[in-house]
Amino acid sequence: xxxxxxxxxxxxxxxxxxxxxxxxxxxxxxxxxxxxxxxxxxxxxxxxxxxxxxxxxxxxxxxxxxxxxxxxxxxxxxxxxxxxxxxxxxxxxxxxxxxxxxxxxxxxxxxxxxx
Amino acid sequence: xxxxxxxxxxxxxxxxxxxxxxxxxxxxxxxxxxxxxxxxxxxxxxxxxxxxxxxxxxxxxxxxxxxxxxxxxxxxxxxxxxxxxxxxxxxxxxxxxxxxxxxxxxxxxxxx
Numbered sequence: 001x002x003x004x005x006x007x008x009x010x011x012x013x014x015x016x017x018x019x020x021x022x023x024x025x026x027x028x029x030x031x032x033x034x035x036x037x038x039x040x041x042x043x044x045x046x047x048x049x050x051x052x053x054x055x056x057x058x059x060x061x062x063x064x065x066x067x068x069x070x071x072x073x074x075x076x077x078x079x080x081x082x083x084x085x086x087x088x089x090x091x092x093x094x095x096x097x098x099x100x101x102x103x104x105x106x107x108x109x110x111x112x113x114x115x
Numbered sequence: 116x117x118x119x120x121x122x123x124x125x126x127x128x129x130x131x132x133x134x135x136x137x138x139x140x141x142x143x144x145x146x147x148x149x150x151x152x153x154x155x156x157x158x159x160x161x162x163x164x165x166x167x168x169x170x171x172x173x174x175x176x177x178x179x180x181x182x183x184x185x186x187x188x189x190x191x192x193x194x195x196x197x198x199x200x201x202x203x204x205x206x207x208x209x210x211x212x213x214x215x216x217x218x219x220x221x222x223x224x225x226x227x
Contacts, residue, residue, distance in 0.1 A: 004157075032212075032213050034213070034215075042219075043203065043217045043218065043220055044203070044217050046214060049212065049213070049214065093157045095157075102213065103148065103160060104160070104205075104213070104215060105160055106150070106157035106159070106160075
């Protein structure tokens with residue numbers, strides 16, 4: 001089956017620093033990747049849509065200067081949380097869309113804790 | 116984004132029992148997806164549905180794409196302890212550029 005990896009799985013950083021999260025599709029090419037945020041006991045909240053070779057599209061209320069997204073290739077998208085603050089602490093999950101069957105496969109998630 | 120109406124919110128069942136959950140929407144979808152998420156992990160795709168009326172099975176799981184294209188259900192037969200988790204439905208509209216709308220999730224707890 002299709003596999004999506006995320007790195008790191010957990011990260012703790014100090015307030016004011018930046019953190020980069022990588023999302024890779026391992027066995028298929030993904031022209032579109034999505035970034036989600038999930039709070040405890042809640043559903044997934046879409047943050048942005050990342051298309052290879054073009055600028056990301058952000059959902060309403062998501063600060064594009066704070067959450068920088070780069071989709072460098074058909075298998076890699078990165079999310080950088082800039083000047084992180086404790087309220088940015090959350091579970092961040094990416095997904096990659098299989099261009100052939102339009103199914104979305106999720107990564108294992110990254111737990112970000114900002115102290 | 117918008118959420119689908121997913122019910123029930125939680126289910127506490129005994130091992131061996133069947134489980135049924137459903138999602139409804141005011142919008143028409145061209146794809147329905149069902150995912151399972153365990154604590155601290157990302158959702159795992161269980162079943163994908165592409166046609167109205169389609170009934171698809173994956174082992175003990177069966178899901179159907181409603182005829183109206185506004186609803187879907189997931190059944191788990193003969194539940195086992197490892198079925199524990201949160202199940203999410205997700206719908207994709209034809210003009211959504213791949214964006215999914217998620218249900219709030221159904222938490223399934225299976226007791227031996």
